[in-house]
Amino acid sequence: MKTLKRIAVDMDGVLADTDAHYLTWYYNAYGVNIPYEQMLGKPEGEGFPEKDAIRNFILSPGFFRTLPVIPGAVETIKELMKDFEIYIVSAAMEFPLSLPEKYEWLQEHFPFIAWNNIVFCGDKSIINADYMIDDHPKNLDKFKGVTIMFNAAHNANITHHQRVRSWAEVLDLLKAAECSVD
Numbered sequence: 189m190k191t192l193k194r195i196a197v198d199m200d201g202v203l204a205d206t207d208a209h210y211l212t213w214y215y216n217a218y219g220v221n222i223p224y225e226q227m228l229g230k231p232e233g234e235g236f237p238e239k240d241a242i243r244n245f246i247l248s249p250g251f252f253r254t255l256p257v258i259p260g261a262v263e264t265i266k267e268l269m270k271d272f273e274i275y276i277v278s279a280a281m282e283f284p285l286s287l288p289e290k291y292e293w294l295q296e297h298f299p300f301i302a303w304n305n306i307v308f309c310g311d312k313s314i315i316n317a318d319y320m321i322d323d324h325p326k327n328l329d330k331f332k333g334v335t336i337m338f339n340a341a342h343n344a345n346i347t348h349h350q351r352v353r354s355w356a357e358v359l360d361l362l363k364a365a366e367c368s369v370d
Contacts (some may be wrong), residue, residue, distance in 0.1 A: 192273045194317035195362070196307075196331075198277040199290060201323035203247060203298070204255035210236075213245045227341035235341065250291035257297050260355030265298060265361040271366060275317060276301055279327070281310035290329070319365075321358060325349060336361065 202208045207227065214222055214236055227235030232241030238272060240291050245251050266275055276294060280286045294301060307315070312322070312328035320331045321338055325346050328335040336358065337349035 192277060194273045196275050196277040196315045196317040197319040198322040199276055201340045202321055203258060205258045205259045207341050210242055210257050214241055224235055224343040231343040232342045248286055252286045253293055264355035264359050273308055275305050277307045277312060277315055279310060279312055
């Protein structure tokens with residue numbers, strides 16, 4: 189039996205659209221539409237006039253539970269599960285409310301992911317997989333396998349990881365990688 193390669197998939201910014209959520213929550217809280225372009229290349233939260241707004245949102249009940257799914261994520265993960273072991277890996281320990289909310293979110297949107305394929309951790313450098321899909325270079329920089337950086341406003345200026353802009357690109361990239369190995 190062929191051993192499947194493992195893919196570690198981040199949650200926030202990869203499966204869940206945190207950028208869109210920040211903009212929506214900011215508008216709902218302050219009545220101001222912030223253009224997405226204003227966030228480009230800036231650390232999360234620094235593209236907003238109210239300095240602590242994003243941190244306050246992250247610490248608010250319901251923030252993680254109500255994140256929108258990035259288009260194509262559900263279908264692509266299902267497709268990848270045919271040829272790979274998929275693990276959802278999220279650095280959830282910093283924000284106490286995020287643990288139950290992230291788990292509930294995954295149960296709603298990705299109910300086909302088994303509980304033992306969900307890893308909530310503090311430091312992703314412990315993750316042992318063949319590929320990691322993440323939006324934060326700090327997680328990818330420490331990873332020992334193949335890195336895939338999912339496009340986000342805060343990583344717009346980062347060029348030292350393979351960038352993907354959609355789940356369709358992820359699927360194409362990983363299918364091509366597997367075909368080149370066979």
